[in-house]
Amino acid sequence: MTTLIVIDQAPYGSWSGREALDMAFSLAAFDQPVSLLFCDAGVNWLRQGQQATELGQKTVEKNLAAAPMFGVEAILADGPACQRYGLDDSNLLAGVTRVEAVEPIIARHTDVLFAG
Amino acid sequence: MTDTPNTHTLHLLNKAPEHSRFARCLQSLQPGDSLVLMENAVLALANSGLSLPEPCYALQADVRARGLSTLNGRHTLIDYQELVQLTADNPRIISW
């Protein structure tokens, strides 16, 4: 009964993904299994080398790196979207699993929540 | 999607018809699924260019707030209690 949280929006442009990450951490805090799926422009969360200080925001890459420690089960990324946005083994965050398509991932979860 | 389990899904949709996730939600509907329009998604009721699936529920508070309660259609208006009941009755939920 893992909850799947889907982040399909790019980082920094809105708060929706950050709120979703907060929700994922809260579920994990209460030992409720949760996974994150990044798709569409949302895969840009997963790029190495982000520096958001000039925006006055925290770097989501660093926030996200705490996910495994907090008990988030899996961080999944939409493979085709990664390809579109030039994300490959050289610049993708560690611990991210790329999947060939998102639909089968969504289909195998009973609780699915799109961010924002 | 050959590995889709045969379970009915309740789709909670809160995006306006122009939002990309609105189309994505409608595309993913399977036979036996139910759709609930809430927040900006209830604007779909006023959009004559859209054909909505059945059963289609719309959250009364959101419909009334937007002045859409006189619209006729094949949708069913529900209150919050009925929404809770729907979430309990369906084995699978996607919040779009």
Add this chain to the structure above:
Amino acid sequence: MTDTTLPLRNNEGFLENAGDWNRDVAVAIAGEDGIKLDEKHWEIIEFLRDFYSEHEMSPPSNRLFVKAVKESLGEDKGNSIYLMQLFPGTPAKTACRIAGLPRPTNCL
């Protein structure tokens, strides 16, 4: 160190500017809660400061604070009783305040 020499803080006692933190400031903030810092406290404070520099956030809730300490320092220290004894009240909040970090977002 007296209250008048402490750097600017918000209404909950968290530092307004992270750069104002040093060990003397930590000792003074802890003193307000009647906590005398020993090496056990410092271990957690250093852990939290490392956590912040790595993740740009405080552990967002008390449960996640405990979880993070457990992952890093083991079960002997990553449990609520141990952390509650060191940092009474809401341990995550008390410890972050002393460590000069932002308030954990989900702590009441």
